[in-house]
Amino acid sequence: xxxxxxxxxxxxxxxxxxxxxxxxxxxxxxxxxxxxxxxxxxxxxxxxxxxxxxxxxxxxxxxxxxxxxxxxxxxxxxxxxxxxxxxxxxxxxxxxxxxxxxxxxxxxxxxxxxxxxxxxxxxxxxxxxxxxx
Amino acid sequence: xxxxxxxxxxxxxxxxxxxxxxxxxxxxxxxxxxxxxxxxxxxxxxxxxxxxxxxxxxxxxxxxxxxxxxxxxxxxxxxxxxxxxxxxxxxxxxxxxxxxxxxxxxxxxxxxxxxxxxxxxxxxxxxxxxxxx
Numbered sequence: 490x491x492x493x494x495x496x497x498x499x500x501x502x503x504x505x506x507x508x509x510x511x512x513x514x515x516x517x518x519x520x521x522x523x524x525x526x527x528x529x530x531x532x533x534x535x536x537x538x539x540x541x542x543x544x545x546x547x548x549x550x551x552x553x554x555x556x557x558x559x560x561x562x563x564x565x566x567x568x569x570x571x572x573x574x575x576x577x578x579x580x581x582x583x584x585x586x587x588x589x590x591x592x593x594x595x596x597x598x599x600x601x602x603x604x605x606x607x608x609x610x611x612x613x614x615x616x617x618x619x620x621x622x
Numbered sequence: 623x624x625x626x627x628x629x630x631x632x633x634x635x636x637x638x639x640x641x642x643x644x645x646x647x648x649x650x651x652x653x654x655x656x657x658x659x660x661x662x663x664x665x666x667x668x669x670x671x672x673x674x675x676x677x678x679x680x681x682x683x684x685x686x687x688x689x690x691x692x693x694x695x696x697x698x699x700x701x702x703x704x705x706x707x708x709x710x711x712x713x714x715x716x717x718x719x720x721x722x723x724x725x726x727x728x729x730x731x732x733x734x735x736x737x738x739x740x741x742x743x744x745x746x747x748x749x750x751x752x753x754x755x
């Protein structure tokens with residue numbers, strides 16, 4: 490467990506790796522993002538993606554899973570109130586192996602809640618070729 | 623199906639409603655965000671949330687589901703490359719009924735891909751009391 494005083498800008502965390510298969514991509518999409526390029530190999534070919542691709546929200550959810558299981562363990566849990574920016578530069582494809590690299594950017598004690606505070610991070614999810622997804 | 627010329631700033635879309643129960647909250651969290659305040663009623667009481675709350679990524683994924691099922695139907699699908707900002711002002715609780723309200727902010731033809739373009743929207747997910755989550 491890490492407390493506010495344990496965090497400092499520049500610290501880096503690297504997660505474990507996680508492999509994503511077609512079944513997981515389709516199962517997530519069926520529940521949350523039922524569009525042909527996320528649910529059906531055949532139908533995906535004629536789309537923008539040119540083949541099956543994970544929902545961007547699946548990529549985001551897997552990023553959270555990898556973060557929660559990493560050594561980035563703030564006491565009280567990982568609770569986000571905002572993201573300044575999110576980018577999906579590249580789709581996740583069946584068979585991709587993802588990991589997350591995070592860097593602490595800012596540490597700020599709360600002005601209203603003594604003993605509490607927030608940590609601002611940049612997290613990048615990379616595939617097996619080191620490309621951000 | 624809506625094409626680029628069908629979109630204009632100021633257009634509004636309202637989704638259907640969707641009720642979230644404790645089982646769905648725990649199932650999502652077990653897979654993607656296994657922290658006590660998302661997975662266990664009892665353990666959640668002593669946390670920041672004071673009781674079971676949905677993962678923010680679950681809220682985001684449900685928002686996508688509601689959008690995909692709404693009348694906001696761009697030809698080619700809803701494909702996002704970035705979000706300028708995301709906020710989670712309030713947790714989703716078991717029993718909450720969500721809907722999404724979206725407004726078109728900007729419509730821009732692609733400079734590199736003739737016949738294509740992008741639509742920028744603001745989407746807000748509201749609970750049964752009209753509060754943004």
